[in-house]
Amino acid sequence: MSTLKKTAIWITLLALFLKLSGFLRESIVARQFGATEFTDGYLLAFSFITLIVAMISGGFNNVFLPMYVKHKKDRAEETERNANGVMNATVMIFLVVSVVGAIFVPYFVPFIFGNMSPTTEEVAVKMTRLFFYAMSGIALNGILESYLQGRRIFVPAQISKILATLMGAVFAILFSEQMGIYSLGYGFIFGTVVGIFIQFYYLLKSGFSWSPTLLVETDFRKAFIALIIPSLLNSVVGQINMFVNKAFASGTGDGAVTYLNNASLLVAIPNTIYATTIAAIIFTLLSEQVDDKKKFQNTMHMGMMISLVTLLPIAVGLFLLGKEALTFIYQGGEFTAADTQNTYIALVLYLPMIVAQGLQFIVSKSMYARGKTATIFKISVTTIALNALLNWLIVDDLGYPGLAVTSSAVAIYYLTISSIVVYKDFERSEITRLLTLFVRVLVPTLLMAVPIYLLKEFTIVGELHYLIRLVGLGLLGVVLYVAGLYLFYREAFRQLLALVRRKKGQPNKS
Structure with missing residues (x-):
């Protein structure tokens, strides 16, 4: 995009549409399920999605973007190669997290949220496991946003977010009778997958060349790790506060x-x-x-x-x-x-x-x-x-x-x-x-x-x-x-x- 005006207008309009999509989804949830044990369980499970998004859009992006912009000025080819390695390694890490997390969901969800009703606990456990199966894809979606932002491309990321949110609403309308409240989770995952393809297409179109490598230059890797650890911990701190709040809330009534x-x-x-x-x-x-x-x-x-x-x-x-x-x-x-x-x-x-x-x-x-x-x-x-x-x-x-x-x-x-x-x-x-x-x-x-x-x-x-x-x-x-x-x-x-x-x-x- 040639001017900040064009960029700001587009992403502002898309951000507004994103929030409208979000409220469409929440409005559907409220009208179909009310303020009940089912909605409480769904919202507790969605906390883990919020955690991953915060880690990537906050922890990852806050470190990657300044490093990418700084190194690309002088060493464009090497920086792109390092970017490939960082992306691939991060997705691999979250793939392991997905598998391990899905196995242990029945143990850590009740431990984290404490005083849940039986129905809330059942919904929270099942929905959390569903989200963990898709965790690496959700992480990749956020990573691609960081890479596009480093190239001053903002619109595809907004479209991807809209799809994840809007598909949750669409699936709730179409499949709530068959799937119940779990239709929201399936819709979110479907929209996320479509968003990955859209973001990756625009990233390749901008000149990025993907390669299946995990190699990252020593200096870049050391600097990245030194910064990413406290940044990720910082993003987790905010989510810990959120988990603490929801744990207290789950004990204050349906x-x-x-x-x-x-x-x-x-x-x-x-x-x-x-x-x-x-x-x-x-x-x-x-x-x-x-x-x-x-x-x-x-x-x-x-x-x-x-x-x-x-x-x-x-x-x-x-x-x-x-x-x-x-x-x-x-x-x-x-x-x-x-x-x-x-x-x-x-x-x-x-x-x-x-x-x-x-x-x-x-x-x-x-x-x-x-x-x-x-x-x-x-x-x-x-x-x-x-x-x-x-x-x-x-x-x-x-x-x-x-x-x-x-x-x-x-x-x-x-x-x-x-x-x-x-x-x-x-x-x-x-x-x-x-x-x-x-x-x-x-x-x-x-x-x-x-x-x-x-x-x-x-x-x-x-x-x-x-x-x-x-x-x-x-x-x-x-x-x-x-x-x-x-x-x-x-x-x-x-x-x-x-x-x-x-x-x-x-x-x-x-």
């Missing part, structure tokens, strides 16, 4: 895992779109600019600005209209109004994560681009203890909402410590610029939020059909926020426009 999952899916929309679009592009730029301190700082600040400008109003908007959104997506069939209210409680408590995780994407990517994987791991590993301690202290009293509280608290802690580490290496003016950013974004956000709150709570608007409130007040919020941004923070308004106009590799300075 449907708790589903309430938390459905709320977190809505909260994850902004960051999923952001991470697969703007953050992915910014990470590529940071990897290329690591030797130019001024450009590096400017690009990072641009990322922090875009994160806050886009994610803070979304978080506030979900607080105001989240119940209407949940009603539209989930409520109906087996998913009742009471289920929607329980999900909204979790949603509100998850909202700080939207902003915290969006900013953390940029902070972490800047550290990965500079090869500081060990530092990230040292910080993130402390979140395990904090997460477990907070869960132990408050979950018994608050129930499943306590898990949302701990997740948000840990996300804020992680962002704070990471930012301190990063900004201590920058000029002091960068800290001032960051703090000023928070204040300037708050003004247009309040200009948006206050009128919507007043209209909803104190006028007839609050009595209208939920869909009218969702669409009407949502559009009003967008107009008010854009107007406020233009009036009170014109620099950010212009930079957002400039982001999609400039050529790739030419970061806009602020």
Whole structure:
């Protein structure tokens, strides 16, 4: 693709379609299976898929991409050969994991998740075994995304993700009577396989030549292993926290895992779109600019600005209209109004994560681009203890909402410590610029939020059909926020426009 504009537009549209596909799947699950032991078992099993995706898209990509970009500049042929070896070796490792994991599923699933009902445990074990059979393919799908991103090819990876998600929904519609909730797993696997072929086709089309080799140059291998170990451990830390949360949730009553999952899916929309679009592009730029301190700082600040400008109003908007959104997506069939209210409680408590995780994407990517994987791991590993301690202290009293509280608290802690580490290496003016950013974004956000709150709570608007409130007040919020941004923070308004106009590799300075 010739310009960043074309790339950003395509992957943003595809990311939006991906989330719509995800909600189509979850809506089908909610209406056909409700918030039950079956859905809890399915969601617990899907945690292992999330683990592998995090290891590859996070742990693997955060190390491979900077190394690939750096070495390809001077030693293109050798780098491509090393890339082949790394890909093949990684798939072989996950093939072994698939076999061993499938054998021992009945033992480690009950151990990890603890207090499950018999039905939840049966579904979780069977679904986890199904996913482990396909684990090496799921890993390869993520690896191909990293290789394409290294070549500045972003669209095929989004198409692959859409297929995996959409096929889960399609299979649930077509085969749920025959396969039950397991139709979701078969659909996900089918879509993943098709996505592998699509990504591999575009990788070969870009000039990549695959060869069946496991050989990697000694220097490249040593450097890769030295960085990949702490990076993978860091990605596992996040999943350990997730497993801890789901283990606590499985003991707080039927449907708790589903309430938390459905709320977190809505909260994850902004960051999923952001991470697969703007953050992915910014990470590529940071990897290329690591030797130019001024450009590096400017690009990072641009990322922090875009994160806050886009994610803070979304978080506030979900607080105001989240119940209407949940009603539209989930409520109906087996998913009742009471289920929607329980999900909204979790949603509100998850909202700080939207902003915290969006900013953390940029902070972490800047550290990965500079090869500081060990530092990230040292910080993130402390979140395990904090997460477990907070869960132990408050979950018994608050129930499943306590898990949302701990997740948000840990996300804020992680962002704070990471930012301190990063900004201590920058000029002091960068800290001032960051703090000023928070204040300037708050003004247009309040200009948006206050009128919507007043209209909803104190006028007839609050009595209208939920869909009218969702669409009407949502559009009003967008107009008010854009107007406020233009009036009170014109620099950010212009930079957002400039982001999609400039050529790739030419970061806009602020």
